[in-house]
Amino acid sequence: MNGSLQSLERHTANFCPEQGPTNTSAFTFPRTVLGRFASSKELCERGTPNAEIPKASALCNITTRVFNAPNNLSCTLTLDVIDAEISGVSVEKKKSLASSAQILTSRPERLTPKNITNAVNIANMLLSSENISTDIAVSTVATVSQLLSARPEKFPDVDCKALSKLTQTLQNFSLREESNNLVQSNLAVQSFKGGQEIHQVQLTLFKATGNDTFIPGNDTFIPGRIKLDSNMMPFPKEKVDLQMNITFSEGMNKSVGFVLYDSDRFFPSQNFTPSLNTKRRVFSANLFENGFDTIEVQFSVTPSVVEKFVTSIK
Known part of the structure; x- marks a missing residue:
């Protein structure tokens, strides 16, 4: 009891x-x-x-x-x-x-x-x-x-x-001050604010946990399941739904913004027909300026019934 x-x-x-x-x-x-x-x-x-x-x-x-x-x-x-x-x-x-x-x-x-x-x-x-x-x-x-x-x-x-x-x-x-970590069920706007020099940014979306059992649509976005970090954190794979790692060729002190869409409604495609009971999530990473020799992006997802493979760097 x-x-x-x-x-x-x-x-x-x-x-x-x-x-x-x-x-x-x-x-x-x-x-x-x-x-x-x-x-x-x-x-x-x-x-x-x-x-x-x-x-x-x-x-x-x-x-x-x-x-x-x-x-x-x-x-x-x-x-x-x-x-x-x-x-x-x-x-x-x-x-x-x-x-x-x-x-x-x-x-x-x-x-x-x-x-x-x-x-x-x-x-x-x-x-x-x-x-x-x-x-x-x-x-x-x-x-x-x-x-x-x-x-x-x-x-x-x-x-x-x-x-x-x-x-x-x-x-x-997503690059403005007012965008600081806004999360709703189908849309999240996250921002890593500039100020100190960084060489990398990591966005991690965690899987639903037992604590989320009673939350309607528990595969949607929830504040506690989204984390931004300037270090590459080694989270257990079984806990991670999606992770995006961005590495810069030189130090940067500008903001990095992310927009996460839980569906592709705003991105119609004539070349893609989703299979039954699947959806596409769309993620974008946005930089104030793109003056680097190299920007390396690592993008990993955990296989599930949800197709998550659309991403862009702006």
Whole structure:
């Protein structure tokens, strides 16, 4: 019995517990994995443009293990409106629009090609802004992560130029200060900040462990399973899902950014047809400047039912 209780406590520690209405929030949020957004059980009423969409979301705080203050959605605000209005607004307004976009894409199975294109445009605008707060960055990365869960058959009608621009925007964003270790279920943006001279960078994605058993989609990205290091660490192979080692021919003190996609939705290919029950993950490593004589990249994966072999160095 004690073992069962310890196991339950260990698994519970990975979540924010369900939260009902409080003095500061009128919403109910379900138990949620640390670092992810919860959608309120309260929905926009029928007859409104956002009928059946959650009225609010709240981030499950990794440090406090309770929900942050909720973000509210106007049930008449749509992705079309946000896309049209977001250019030139204040940072505070961008924060509100970013959280609204996150809520409006929180039901990815409902998204149309037009919805996806609007959300991609919004993410491009927010992540390329000169002034971007941590709250904006977190909400926008969550939005992009949710887009990667949209139905595959919707993407052929999505604006391909906007998608291509978004992947470039994410590469550039991974080198900015605001990109420090943002992880959502389908997207992770990691950055090794410059400042001291390094000769190598190692990115390691660890396999799910017993502690992750109760986490939905436990092969998706989770903060504790992604590690960046400036030394080549010898981790046991049975614990590693993927590892990328980058070695520079000379010392470097600039940032190195990584973008990890849990699927290839944003990278359509006419030459590749995935086999049944498989998916492709896409990884990019990004450097501030490429003035080295040699950059050596070692890329290793552990065989599984998930195909992970698409990578790029920019």
